[in-house]
Amino acid sequence: MADMWKVVLAVVVAAFAAFITHRIVKLKEMALVSREVPVKHLKCRYLENIEYGAEDITVLKDGLAFFSTGLKYPPLPSFSDDPGKMYILDLLHPRPTPVMLQIKGQLDLSSFNPHGISVYTDETDGSVYLFVVNHPQKNSQIEIFSFVGGDTLLHLKTIIHPLLHSVNDIIAVGVENFYATNDHYFHNDALHFLTILLGLSWCDVVYYSPGDVRVAASAIMSSNGINISPDKRYIYVSDILDHEIDVFKRQEGEQLVFMKSVAVGSLCDNIEVDQKSGDVWLGCHPNSMKLSQFNPEDPPGSEIIKIKNIHSEQPVVTQEYVDDGHVLMASTVAAPYEGKLLIGTVFHKALYCNLK
Numbered sequence: 001m002a003d004m005w006k007v008v009l010a011v012v013v014a015a016f017a018a019f020i021t022h023r024i025v026k027l028k029e030m031a032l033v034s035r036e037v038p039v040k041h042l043k044c045r046y047l048e049n050i051e052y053g054a055e056d057i058t059v060l061k062d063g064l065a066f067f068s069t070g071l072k073y074p075p076l077p078s079f080s081d082d083p084g085k086m087y088i089l090d091l092l093h094p095r096p097t098p099v100m101l102q103i104k105g106q107l108d109l110s111s112f113n114p115h116g117i118s119v120y121t122d123e124t125d126g127s128v129y130l131f132v133v134n135h136p137q138k139n140s141q142i143e144i145f146s147f148v149g150g151d152t153l154l155h156l157k158t159i160i161h162p163l164l165h166s167v168n169d170i171i172a173v174g175v176e177n178f179y180a181t182n183d184h185y186f187h188n189d190a191l192h193f194l195t196i197l198l199g200l201s202w203c204d205v206v207y208y209s210p211g212d213v214r215v216a217a218s219a220i221m222s223s224n225g226i227n228i229s230p231d232k233r234y235i236y237v238s239d240i241l242d243h244e245i246d247v248f249k250r251q252e253g254e255q256l257v258f259m260k261s262v263a264v265g266s267l268c269d270n271i272e273v274d275q276k277s278g279d280v281w282l283g284c285h286p287n288s289m290k291l292s293q294f295n296p297e298d299p300p301g302s303e304i305i306k307i308k309n310i311h312s313e314q315p316v317v318t319q320e321y322v323d324d325g326h327v328l329m330a331s332t333v334a335a336p337y338e339g340k341l342l343i344g345t346v347f348h349k350a351l352y353c354n355l356k
Helices: 002-031 189-197 288-292
Strands: 043-046 054-059 064-069 085-090 102-104 114-121 128-134 141-149 152-159 167-172 178-182 203-209 212-220 223-228 234-239 244-250 256-263 267-273 280-285 302-308 316-323 331-337 340-345 351-354
Touching: 002 189, 002 288, 054 114, 054 267, 054 331, 054 340, 064 114, 128 152, 128 167, 141 167, 178 223, 203 223, 212 234, 212 244, 212 256, 223 267, 223 280, 234 256, 234 267, 280 340, 302 331, 302 340, 316 331, 316 340
Parallel strands: 102 152, 114 167, 167 223, 267 331
Antiparallel strands: 043 351, 054 064, 064 085, 114 128, 128 141, 141 152, 167 178, 178 203, 203 212, 223 234, 234 244, 244 256, 267 280, 280 302, 280 331, 302 316, 331 340, 340 351
């Protein structure tokens, strides 16, 4: 009898070892640890005043671009102890240069740690509202600002909710309404790693309004960037570890119905949408191992991907910019506007590029 139990135990141990080995292989595939990409540059220049990352960038129809800078998001690298800042840039200026925004109101600026951002324009009166994911003391909360013109933001409100527990990015759909992505299920680093190792798709997208907060979409491996189609009918979500962009249709009651996924072959972070063409622009990480285990001798690269005709049966996915990290490290966002392109990063510089 004892020998039988030994055999059973040996089989269980062998099966478990085989399972873990398989999952480690899958983990390396998700991280694209062996991926190298050839350089493909555009005509670009560094933007002044951006030295420690511009994790997210979004552009208004009039050419005003907002930047979130100085993100601290362990285990990703960070090279400044200063609090995060917000910048604005006028793309219609002959030489666009980021200008730091002055923040008025009751927000604690000493712990300001901005991540994903979104802008909502109230069509009834033209008011502009800036939504910012903020991580003070490693927490998650949403800050809503009014852009009062010039270089000033007025802080209006902080939103904290149990469902908004690990927010990465946000897309505003009203003055106080938005969708937000949670990129972790657990706060604990060990448990978070375990969910990834086991391939558990437990992340989600949350819809928030003052009277209704709920999960709008779930079963996502790691929901990262989020944005909306020009006609406001579809929501795009980057499932960064699955190397896909998920397309959801907005239903009555703000529930999201999954429509399709588009494979992009890279770890894509934030999503921006060309308001004229509908093209989807992605800031991506070619190899996440180089990002998480930062080595200045072999730095993390940058990759900008565009999806054309995303709703067609055959979307066209193209590389628009690629660097090996020696010009630009760890790209996170690519924001197009009238033949120009702004590229932001986790912790490095930002680029102003000409697409024409």
